[in-house]
Amino acid sequence: MMRFSFLPVALLLVAPAFAQEAGPRRSIRVIDDAKPAQEKLAVLPEDADANPVESNPAGVSVAVLPQRRFSLGDKMTFRVTTKRAGFLVVLDVDATGRLSQIYPNDLMLAGQGGVDSKANLVTPGNPATLPKAAHDAAYGFVASAPKGVGMIVAVLSEAPLQIVDLPDVPTPLAGQKEAAAFIRESMRALTVITAGRRAKAQAPQWSVAVAYYAID
Structure with a gap:
């Protein structure tokens, strides 16, 4: 956003020509010392309002750390817990609705031995912290x-899954x-293709949890 500030304005008052006695010229500097208007903070929805139990049978929970509000350049961390074992995919939806998958990503999938x-x-009892500790x-x-x-979206699948292809969220x-x-x-329209010689499409068993964050 553009921030507007008010520059000092110099006003020069000159005595009129028909004055009986010409007074000295005075230069008056008018300064508007009002503080610039602060940007209005975005309103964060409550996470609980967007997490119905029926769409989360595995009891997945996602948290944005260390807080829910950030400034540009701040580091962000996400923590996901689950009550059932499964394959985790984490998506990010930005303020315009653009969706991108942030976990798993190419850097952590491809090691020396391949994917x-x-x-x-x-698994339960072992929270997934993204990224991991700074040293590794x-x-x-x-x-x-x-x-x-x-918005951060945590998706847990009972079947092996590493990519979720979804459309962007409409901007409104x-x-x-x-x-x-x-x-x-x-996600209801998605199917999972099982691996192996008898590969087939099957309806996935999803658990979904979301958490909101703001960048001010």
Whole structure:
């Protein structure tokens, strides 16, 4: 956003020509010392309002750390817990509705031995912290434009899964609790293709949890 400030304005008052006695010229500097208007903070929806129990049978929970509000350039961390074992995929929806998958990502999937099919397997009692501790993390997350309310979506699948392909959220819904409903509705059309010689499409067993954050 552009921030406007008021520059000092110099006004020169000159005595009129018909004055009986010409007074001295005076230069008056008028300064507007009013504080610039502060940017209005984005309103964060309550996470609980966007997490119906029926769409989360595995009891997945996602938290944005160390707080829910960030400034540009701040480091961000996410923590996911679950009551059932499954394969975790984490999506980010920014303030314009643009969706991107942040976990698993190329950096953590491809090791020296190739793609690890169980790299994103999570189990109860072992929270998944993204990124991992600073000493061994190959990647990190930093708050960046656009400003506004974004959303983290944690998806847990009982079947092996490492990529979730979903459409962007319509911009009017971005940052609203309706964005979570749009994600769930879009996921109903997805299928999982099982691996192996007898590969087949099957209806996935999803658990979905969301958490909102703001970049001011």
